[in-house]
Amino acid sequence: MEIFWYIVLMTILTVYVILDGYDFGAGIIHLFFAKTEKDKKAITNAIGPFWDANEVWLIAGGGLLFFAFPILYAVAFSGFYLPLIMILWLLIFRAIGLELRGQVKNTMWETIWDKAFGISSLLLALFFGVALGNVVRGVNLGMVTDGIAAHDGSYFFLPLWNPTFSPHAEHLGVIDWFTLFLGVVSVVALTMHGANWIIFKTNSSLNPKLKKTVFNLNIVLLTLVITSLSIWHLIEPNPFHNFIENPWMWIFPAIAFTGLFGMFKVKSYKKDGLGFLFSSLFLFGGLTSTVASIFPNVLPSTNDTVSSLTIYNTAAGDYGLSVGVYWFVIAIVLVAIYMFIQYRVFKGKMDDVGYGEH
């Protein structure tokens, strides 16, 4: 039962990253590449009608985490208090930038909100990577010093950083060189993902340039991925043990690399959606490989006194989880139907939607 809900939760979160990921990526492209008003318009048109529906997946993921793994939800959300609240602020600030910009026709006003939108998108991409890094690295559950836990249960509190920025310190920070490295990977990957979405959904004059950018960034991404694989053992001494014990799990990294190599051919694709498909595959494969490598842990402990949080010691009661299956199956079938209808009605390019011109 725990495994069922774990798969459900990871699926919802992966869908969220793929969907809101292109929003963040488009924001980064907006910050660095869009020079003319026309280019900016094309980008906001491509994400405008979707962003708040995409954030619904985050709400759904949060709700399901609360329901299925309440102890993980409680321990992790209070422990990562500051970065989580800052993610909320960035999500709100980003929405404000996107929507407030068009309200006053004045260059200074527009510049301020353009930057607000772009920079918060960039920071969100960075923070989500850092968050993933924290989950892989683990935290000092129970805030143990010299073998004695300072708190009941697994509760902890992580400051934003510690002065050494080392992932091996006894009292860790949210940001260290390892988590920051994953943050950079996330920024690069989501920038490409956003570029692919813009290519997919618009006929912008930016598109040929974006295809070149995706190609160049893909070389960077490949280098980063290879580097991260070679330094992973510094964090987790035995990073591939799950894959060796369960060889079928190699399918996750295989999907990631399919996506990665598929993007090298982005310039020659006849169909504009293919690039987006491959960056989605990369995100899906990358995320699933990462969480699979620590399974069944969901938040590893860095001390020997308090045991790691797993899907088994953080789950809700059996009765609740079983009864949830009934309503979840009904709900997910309905969601699939809505999605099908929605994408059938709104297929194709978005240039003419006229978003923001109420």
Added chain:
Amino acid sequence: MEDMIFFDRMQFAFTITFHYIFPQLTMGLSLMIVYFKWKFLRTHLVKYNDAAKFWMKIFALNFAMGVVTGIPMEFQFGTNWAKFSELTGGIIGQTLAMEGMFSFFLESSFLGLFLFGEKLLGQRLHFLTGFFVFLGSWASGFLIIATHSWMQHPVGYEILENGRFALTNFSALFSNPWLMPSFLHNQMGSVITSSFVVAGIGAFYLLSNKHSEFGKIFVKTGVIFGLVSSILVVFPTGDWTAKNMVKYQPAAFAGMEGVFETEEGGAEIVLIGQPDMENKRLDNKIAVPNVLSFLTYQSWDAEIKGLNEFDESVHPTNIPGLYYAYHIMVGLGTIFIGLMLLATIQLFRKKLYTTKWILWSLLFMIPFPYIANTTGWYTAELGRQPWLVYDLLRTVDGISPTVSSGNTLFTLLGFIGLYFLLGLLFLMLAGKIINKGPETTKLN
């Protein structure tokens, strides 16, 4: 410890108060949009279709605001109330997760279809998309109030050895006697807000001689929906809700009515007065004898238990706050009925659109249903304090054990600054839509 929970409570109160500005409009408004669309299908008068489309734009803006301010609500259960989440997540996680899965997807998907899909779908299907938006937003309200009802009146649970609550009966969450009265009461409150907004904007158009055709539709529809909902919110739904409080939370009931001591021969109903907590009495009181007993038990001399009958440890934490919240709600509710009744009379005499003082009153009244809904929620929440889960889990035992009050104050200040900007954005966008007015289209 008291200091430590103060900022957590302030942050939750601030963010939920701001958040609920938006859903309370969308729930009621979606019903009125369905009405406009249905009226169009029946009469084929295109102005009703334009009215539906205009209000759906306002709905979309409020929905987006609801989403961005709603994510912090869900996160705060974990960030600030971790112990509460750990102990009760197995139960309230059910209804909260269901809300995400059943209502938000429904609402957001069909909102997009309603806004951009009219030509592709045809009129009947377009009506249906509007109906699904309504269904989604009411389902959301239902599941949130199911969660709320469990905290007010816990059912279907067992307490495990480690103090955690486990669900033992799923259907009990929905047959909870607290649920239906609160849900209907809340939904009627939401319809009042949307009625006053629709009528108020209509009055604005009539008074400023812009879009007068729509002004009349909005005023008429708003006034009729407003009268019906203002009555239903008091009787029977408000009455049921109050009787639940008498039955299950008598100390909270005494606090909200301002009954400090049990009275011989029936309790008076307090209209105005200020709680004096040092001397345990009301100052400058204006009250009508025996009415509270009658309203509660349909008997003029029935006994209402005063606060003196309960141990201080179970008294509501903030009795003056509870008392004022309740009395503001009831006072405003009375004014709503009065104004809507007068407006309806003028409507039947065919004089409403020219009775300037009523139109001005309707315009002026727009903020007040928001205040009444908010104070209504304060009544329910302050009445439950000092408990998070009534009689079982105290609020002080629900906070995150490792988050210091300094960090909470930091994030509270951040939310205040950010929501100020968000409020500014909302007013600009809403003002723009309202100023532009409904678009008149010709149908092919």
